[in-house]
Structures are given as C-alpha cells and as structure tokens.
Amino acid sequence: MSLISTDQDRSHNESSSICHAGPYQPVCRTGFAQNTNTPKIDQRQVRQEQRIAQGVSSGELTAKESANLEKREAKIEADKQAAKADGVVTKQERAKLRHEEDVASRRIEQKKHNARKVTP
Structure with missing residues (x-):
C-alpha cells in the first residue's frame, strides 16, 4: 500500500462516497448497494402461513x-418492514427475525398437535 495518494485513488474515493447535508441530518451514500432483501425470511x-392454513383445513387448529x-x-x-425502513436489514435485525420465526414455528407445531381439534 502506498502512502502517496494518486489521482486514481482520489477519484475512486470521491466517486464511491457521496455526502450532502439533508434538512435534518447529513446524508451519505456509499458505492455499495443497500441490502433490504430478506428472501429466506420471506x-x-x-x-408457515401454509402450515397454518393446512392446520385449519384439517381441523388441527381451532x-x-x-x-x-x-x-x-x-x-x-x-418487524420485518420496520427493519427495512432505514434501507438496511442488519445482521442483528435478521437474527431477531429468525428468532421470531423460530418461536412462531414451535408455536404452530404445539398448537397443531395439542388435544384441541375442530370436528368437521
């Protein structure tokens, strides 16, 4: 790595980060795409919606x-929409959503296999 900055280094740095002052706070955009995709969660x-619908149709869920x-x-x-609201779904937000899905999955399993049944 060179300690002397070249014109190419400066132009790359200038083009990869754009900052300006917004009405309430400074806004910076980097050259990286912001990730709000949540395909696995989706x-x-x-x-899980299908599991719930199947439980209703089979009478396993009241x-x-x-x-x-x-x-x-x-x-x-x-919660997913709130995580996406700022333009980035962070690792911590994804972990929270996965945890919520895990809890919901266990709850679906418990409710489908308890003693309560709907007689068709």
Whole structure:
C-alpha cells in the first residue's frame, strides 16, 4: 500500500462516497448497494402461513388458535418492514427475525398437535 495518494485513488474515493447535508441530518451514500432483501425470511413466512392454513383445513387448529398464530405472523411482518425502513436489514435485525420465526414455528407445531381439534 502506498502512502502517496494518486489521482486514481482520489477519484475512486470521491466517486464511491457521496455526502450532502439533508434538512435534518447529513446524508451519505456509499458505492455499495443497500441490502433490504430478506428472501429466506420471506420463504419461511410463506411456509408457515401454509402450515397454518393446512392446520385449519384439517381441523388441527381451532379458529382461536389460528387467529393467534396469524397475529404472530403479522407482528413478524411488521418487524420485518420496520427493519427495512432505514434501507438496511442488519445482521442483528435478521437474527431477531429468525428468532421470531423460530418461536412462531414451535408455536404452530404445539398448537397443531395439542388435544384441541375442530370436528368437521
């Protein structure tokens, strides 16, 4: 690494980071794409919704149980949207969402296999 900065180094540094003052705070954008994609979480939400729907159709879930599970899924969706709101879903936010999905998955399993059944 050279201690002397060349014109190419300066132009790269200037083009990779753009900063300006916004009305409330300074805004900086780097040359890196911001990542708000959550494909694994999205897929998992779809699978869990399908598990809930299957439990309702088979009679394994009562109306109250399915409503509670749906409410939990809605909270996870709201948390996901909140994580995406700033333009970046951080590693910690992803971990929190995965944990919430893990808890929801266990709850679906428990509710589907408890003694409460809906007689068709």
